[in-house]
Amino acid sequence: MVHFSKEGFDKALAQGGLMMVDFWADWCGPCKMLGPVIEDLAGQYEGRAIVGKVNVDEEQELAIRYGVMSIPTVIFFKDGKEIDRKVGVMPAGAFTQVLDENQ
């Protein structure tokens, strides 16, 4: 699982393919709850999707660019474009469903 800086994020986005990005912050309880789930999914989908996290305090530009107004927000990208987003804590199935449907 990748911790994205802005440069790393833009680079991964430019590569195309399926990407799942968790926007989080360390003062956000629900984000901490979702953390292990995202890491687990990163392992599960290795080779099939890029799974990473963006700390909204460190990468404010990215948070603003994608209009992240509530955290956790998980945004899915395919070939550089946003295809879906989930706001708030959700069961792992909600994320795997989007990943599986867009393989």
Next chain:
Amino acid sequence: MSHDIIVLGSGPAGMAAAVAARGRNKSVLVIGNRWEDSPLARAERVDNYLGLPGRTGTEMLREFYDHAAEMGVDFAVGRAISLMAWNGFMVTVGSQVYDGRALVLAPGVQRQAKYPGEEQYLGRGVSYCATCDGMLYRNKPVAVVGRSKDAPQEANYLKSLGCQVVYVSAQQPQGLDKDIPFVKAGKLAVKGEQTVTALEAEGADIPCAGIFILRQAVAPTDLLPALETDNGVIKVDRRMATNVEGVFAAGDCTGGPLQVSKAVGEGHVAALSACEYLDERK
């Protein structure tokens, strides 16, 4: 810190569940508002609770709380904001995360319907938690809809972050920072385009980028969307089991009669079922 059983709700059902579970040697955490704020505290006289006639609601709640505390129940005072069923259950209260292996829901009844536009803009300007999302609205105008005891404190917190806060509520709030404008309003609606642009209060628009709707509790179905309910009431079998594995419910949230005796009985059964569930998984 982990617990065997997490109980959501500090009323009679929750306390009964906690006491019963401790009796079976399970570690228990009760997450809930201060028991003094329970709806039961408003009862002037309860005459139909076996063995304790003529008590006030507050007296009963105090006895229940003391009993639970004596039995070694742990307490986390606050509002559960989100829940995740994954390797057991994780619950967040503000920025704290608690985890347990079984869950007893005893949140009571919430008679607060959502405002127009609320569900639509959740996550796009509407939030239920100032601690969680406040930082994202620094230096922006926000409205706080105060429907809980702590709402004024949460509004003050947002102001301290640099948000431009307007407090909206049907009654004059206690403890609100004197520099935060108060708008008295009950009829509210969320307005916006891609994201929230205003809170309509009694027909007048309050422009804002974010609306924090702070109720006394987050509805169980918002915490756990998979939970089966029937007209707002959580469906349980005779063992107080819900449709979600490891999750049990008790008290007013499972329906009427809305009485302390029923809540206590159901809390006890729910706890024993939760203990059985845990013992079977060993």
